Amino acid sequence: MVSSLYIHVPFCVRKCVYCDFLSIPHDGETASRYSEALCTELSLVRDSAGPLRTVYMGGGTPTLLGSDDFSQIFERLRRDFALVRDAEITAEANPGTIDSRILGRLYDLGVNRLSIGVQSFDNHVLKTLGRIHSASEATAATEEAKRAGFSNISLDLMYGIPGQTMTSWKETLSLAVDLGPSHISAYELTPEKSTPLFSLLSSGTLTLPDEDLVLRMYDNTIDFLASHGFRHYEISNFALPGHECRHNLNYWERGEYLGIGAGAHSFIEGLRFRNNGDVAQYIADILRSEVPRLDEQQITPKEAIREFIFLGLRRTEGISMTSPLLSGFDLPAALRDLEAGGYLETDSLRFRLTRKGVVISNTVIVELLNALGL
Numbered sequence: 001m002v003s004s005l006y007i008h009v010p011f012c013v014r015k016c017v018y019c020d021f022l023s024i025p026h027d028g029e030t031a032s033r034y035s036e037a038l039c040t041e042l043s044l045v046r047d048s049a050g051p052l053r054t055v056y057m058g059g060g061t062p063t064l065l066g067s068d069d070f071s072q073i074f075e076r077l078r079r080d081f082a083l084v085r086d087a088e089i090t091a092e093a094n095p096g097t098i099d100s101r102i103l104g105r106l107y108d109l110g111v112n113r114l115s116i117g118v119q120s121f122d123n124h125v126l127k128t129l130g131r132i133h134s135a136s137e138a139t140a141a142t143e144e145a146k147r148a149g150f151s152n153i154s155l156d157l158m159y160g161i162p163g164q165t166m167t168s169w170k171e172t173l174s175l176a177v178d179l180g181p182s183h184i185s186a187y188e189l190t191p192e193k194s195t196p197l198f199s200l201l202s203s204g205t206l207t208l209p210d211e212d213l214v215l216r217m218y219d220n221t222i223d224f225l226a227s228h229g230f231r232h233y234e235i236s237n238f239a240l241p242g243h244e245c246r247h248n249l250n251y252w253e254r255g256e257y258l259g260i261g262a263g264a265h266s267f268i269e270g271l272r273f274r275n276n277g278d279v280a281q282y283i284a285d286i287l288r289s290e291v292p293r294l295d296e297q298q299i300t301p302k303e304a305i306r307e308f309i310f311l312g313l314r315r316t317e318g319i320s321m322t323s324p325l326l327s328g329f330d331l332p333a334a335l336r337d338l339e340a341g342g343y344l345e346t347d348s349l350r351f352r353l354t355r356k357g358v359v360i361s362n363t364v365i366v367e368l369l370n371a372l373g374l
């Protein structure tokens with residue numbers, strides 16, 4: 001039974017230059033109607049999930065919703081779904097959109113994990129990214145979140161940004177740790193084709209740091225965060241013991257999930273599908289009590305194995321050698337070359353990426369899939 005719920009809030013103050021997420025400019029009236037649609041969809045799909053272990057409200061910028069909108073959504077969620085006693089309930093927050101009032105309301109509504117999109121504590125880097133907040137606002141937002149009662153705070157950071165130096169990145173990591181989060185996500189900037197960043201790079205207006213520097217930034221991240229007690233549990237994610245993101249672990253374990261909101265994806269009983277990404281159309285459909293499933297795709301056994309390996313190797317604990325999905329393969333033979341090259345390691349129980357393998361994880365995983373004939 002599905003036990004993870006994702007709620008998408010597709011509004012932002014303005015688009016960051018690197019962003020290819022589903023988000024549109026915020027306006028209060030549309031946001032209110034959207035909240036109403038979310039409540040309706042929660043009721044329409046209430047039978048699709050069992051007791052929820054994780055709820056994740058992401059975006060976009062969820063913290064652009066008003067206090068009343070949040071109240072309605074959470075009241076409907078608790079009315080139509082059961083939540084396990086220690087359910088992890090996360091909301092993403094943009095430092096440019098939060099104050100003590102909204103944080104207090106989220107906390108009172110039962111949100112017990114806050115994921116703050118800091119990206120950098122270097123104002124020059126934040127400007128390059130087109131973020132709406134400054135470094136000091138990110139610091140103030142994190143401190144305000146702690147005052148509001150949040151003890152499980154994740155900070156999102158980004159490296160490999162045009163103009164970013166190793167000194168700037170080290171300072172960002174250090175300032176992040178000083179704020180006392182329980183979790184840090186550190187993502188390499190990936191220029192997506194549809195974004196203004198891609199055009200700026202293509203025209204030579206901006207230049208990415210060279211590959212060697214980006215690899216060293218990542219390497220430094222792993223060492224620095226480990227020295228401060230953060231366990232590197234997924235390629236881009238680090239947590240103090242017991243604070244791994246349970247919602248995201250479910251994705252990497254290829255668990256089922258239900259997504260509500262414009263463009264939200266679901267994975268249920270081997271079927272992947274998504275909601276309409278056109279916000280106006282989404283609202284209109286839902287308020288007519290229709291939830292069209294777009295791009296329905298039944299995952300084939302071969303695709304399931306590919307997904308299992310691709311997602312499983314993202315976790316540093318790796319994959320069990322005795323996973324039923326891998327039972328028909330000569331695993332030792334497929335792993336041999338990558339193990340000899342120092343990219344994968346095995347013991348009698350599991351195989352996983354090594355430190356050398358994790359920095360080029362995509363290449364290693366593709367080679368493994370090829371070796372398995374997938």
Ligand code: SF4
Binds near residue numbers: 021023059094
């Ligand atoms: S705040 Fe997040 S979702 Fe919104 S534009 Fe920036 S990166 Fe995209």
